[in-house]
Amino acid sequence: MPRRLAAGLAALSFLAAAAPTAASARSAASAAPAETARATRQAGTTATRVQFALPTKDFPLGQPGPVTQKKKSVTKGIDFFTVVHGEATDGYTVSVLMNGKDYGSREQADAAAEAVQAAGLPAGIQEFTRPAVADYPAGVSYMVRVGMWKPEEKAEAGKIAKKLGEAGVKAKVDFLGDDGFQTTGPWDMRVLTVDPRVFGGSYHASLGTSVAKRETTSSMAKKAGAVVAVNGGFFNIHTDKNLRGEPVGVSVVNGRLLSEAVLGRSALILKGRTARISEVATAVTATSADGEKTVINGVNRAAAADELVLYTEEFGEKTPADEGAEAVLDAKGQVLELRPAGGKVAAGTSVLHGTGIMADWIWSHAWENWSLKITTKVTDMRSGKAIPLTPETSVIGGGVGLVRDGRERVTAQADGQANINMILRRHPRTLAGVTKSGRLILAVVDGRKPGVTVGASMIEAAHVMMWLGARQAINLDGGGSSAMVVKGKVVNHPSDGVERGVGDAVLIVP
Known part of the structure; x- marks a missing residue:
C-alpha cells in the first residue's frame, strides 16, 4: 500500500462525524451589528442619523479570532462590506458513490467498502449525522472514503479515483471543506x-x-x-x-x-x-360569463394533466403545444379567440391554457366574445x-x-x-x-x-x-x-x- 494512502486512511478516523458543532451554533446575539443614533443640529431642529457597523469579532463559524472587513459607501444609505475570516486547512479525499450519491445506508456502505477492497484498496466507512432543522428531524447516513490528502495533493486523490473507476467502482474526489463538518474555513x-x-x-x-x-x-x-x-x-x-x-x-x-x-x-x-x-399563498381563479368558476392551477409554467395555466404577456415563449385548448383574452378579460394549444402570447393579452378535462372547461365556458374574470390573490x-x-x-x-x-x-x-x-x-x-x-x-x-x-x-x-x-x-x-x-x-x-x-x-x- 502506498505510504501516503496508509497515512491518509489513518487520519480518516479523526474526521468529525457530526455536522456543524458549537462553533457554528453559537448565538450571534452578542455580536449583532451596532446601530447607534447620533443627534445633529439642522436649522434649529434635531435630526437623527443612524450609524451602522458590522461586528468585528465573534464570527459564528470556524475558530474564534478577528474578522477582517472593509467598508465602502455605495450611495447615500447603502454600505458595502467585504468580510474575510478563517484559514485553509482542509484537504481532499475520495468518496465512493452509492446509487449516484456519496452517502447511503449502512448496508449500501458495507457493500461499497467491499467493492473498494476487492479493487485492492482499503476503505473507511464514516457515519455522520445530518442535523435537525425546524421542520425536519436529524438523520444518520454513511460515506465510504478512501484516503486523505493535503490541499496541494489533489492530483494524488485523482489517481486513486481513476484506479477505482478502472475497477468498476464509481468514485469522485471530494474537498473536505464542502462536507459541512467542522472546518477552519476560510x-x-x-x-x-x-x-x-x-x-x-x-x-x-x-x-x-x-x-x-x-x-x-x-x-x-x-x-x-x-x-x-x-x-x-x-x-x-x-x-x-x-x-x-x-x-x-x-x-x-x-x-x-x-x-x-x-x-x-x-x-x-x-x-x-x-x-x-x-x-x-396564492389563489388564482377564473369565472366565466355563465357564472362557472374554477381554479387556475398555475401561472407561466408547463401544465400537468387536467390543469388550467394562465400565461401572461411577460411569458416570452409560445405556449406548449400539448393537445390542450386555449382562450386568448384581452386586458379586460374578453375572449378574443379560442384555439388549440401552442401559440404566442401577444402584448396586451393573456392566454388561459387547459389540458385534459380543463381543456373541456375552456371549450364549454370561454366562448368567443364572452368574458372571463381572472381574480388573483x-x-x-x-x-x-x-x-x-x-x-x-x-x-x-x-x-x-x-x-x-x-x-x-x-x-x-x-x-x-x-x-x-x-x-x-x-x-x-x-x-x-x-x-x-x-x-x-x-x-x-x-x-x-x-x-x-x-x-x-x-x-x-x-x-x-x-x-x-x-x-x-x-x-x-x-x-x-x-x-x-x-x-x-x-x-x-x-x-x-x-x-x-x-x-x-x-x-x-x-
Whole structure:
C-alpha cells in the first residue's frame, strides 16, 4: 500500500462525524451589528442619523479570532462590506458513490467498502449525522472514503479515483471543506446594507426580458438602472429547455403575479423601501360569463394533466403545444379567440391554457366574445392578510427560511430542500434579511473555492445572518447562481468562474 494512502486512511478516523458543532451554533446575539443614533443640529431642529457597523469579532463559524472587513459607501444609505475570516486547512479525499450519491445506508456502505477492497484498496466507512432543522428531524447516513490528502495533493486523490473507476467502482474526489463538518474555513463574503430612512430609492424584483428565459443579474440591474442587485430565487431547470427561467415558487413583479406560490414556502416581500419575510399563498381563479368558476392551477409554467395555466404577456415563449385548448383574452378579460394549444402570447393579452378535462372547461365556458374574470390573490400567511398588488409590490420566492424573530428557524422541508446536500453541505449562498429597525441586508457567501472560501451550510447561513443583525432572514438561490452587483460590476466571485444566467433578481433602484 502506498505510504501516503496508509497515512491518509489513518487520519480518516479523526474526521468529525457530526455536522456543524458549537462553533457554528453559537448565538450571534452578542455580536449583532451596532446601530447607534447620533443627534445633529439642522436649522434649529434635531435630526437623527443612524450609524451602522458590522461586528468585528465573534464570527459564528470556524475558530474564534478577528474578522477582517472593509467598508465602502455605495450611495447615500447603502454600505458595502467585504468580510474575510478563517484559514485553509482542509484537504481532499475520495468518496465512493452509492446509487449516484456519496452517502447511503449502512448496508449500501458495507457493500461499497467491499467493492473498494476487492479493487485492492482499503476503505473507511464514516457515519455522520445530518442535523435537525425546524421542520425536519436529524438523520444518520454513511460515506465510504478512501484516503486523505493535503490541499496541494489533489492530483494524488485523482489517481486513486481513476484506479477505482478502472475497477468498476464509481468514485469522485471530494474537498473536505464542502462536507459541512467542522472546518477552519476560510470564508469570503460580500454584504450590502440599506437604511430605508436614508436611502431615497426603492426595492424591486425583475425577471429580465421574460419569464421563460434566464438572464444575468448584472444585465437585469443595468436595464433597470439599479445601483445594486443580487440574484433571486430558484428557477426550474427540470422543465422544457425553452422555459428554464421560470421561477420555482412565487414571483410578483410590479404588482403582477407571474408565478404562483408553492404553499407555505418563504418569500421576500418588497414594497417601496420596505422589506419583510414571510410565507405566502396564492389563489388564482377564473369565472366565466355563465357564472362557472374554477381554479387556475398555475401561472407561466408547463401544465400537468387536467390543469388550467394562465400565461401572461411577460411569458416570452409560445405556449406548449400539448393537445390542450386555449382562450386568448384581452386586458379586460374578453375572449378574443379560442384555439388549440401552442401559440404566442401577444402584448396586451393573456392566454388561459387547459389540458385534459380543463381543456373541456375552456371549450364549454370561454366562448368567443364572452368574458372571463381572472381574480388573483396573494396572502401573507403569518398575518393572514392579503398583500396589495400595487405597482410598487414585488415578491421573490426563496429557497429556505433561515431566521425568524431573531432565532434560527431553518424550514428545509416546507421549502422543498430537506436533504443532505442542501441542509448540510457547504455551497455559495445568497441571503436576504431584515433588521429590527427595518434595514435590509443582502449577503453573498462565496464557496466552492478550496483554500479561498468554503461557502456555508443552511444552518451556518442562518447564524451568519443573525451575526449580521437580521431578525428575519431567507436563503435565495445559491451555488453558481450567487452574484452581487454594485454599480454595474459583479463584486463577488461566482463559483462557475463567470456570471450565470438566472431566473430573477432583487434590484435596488435609486
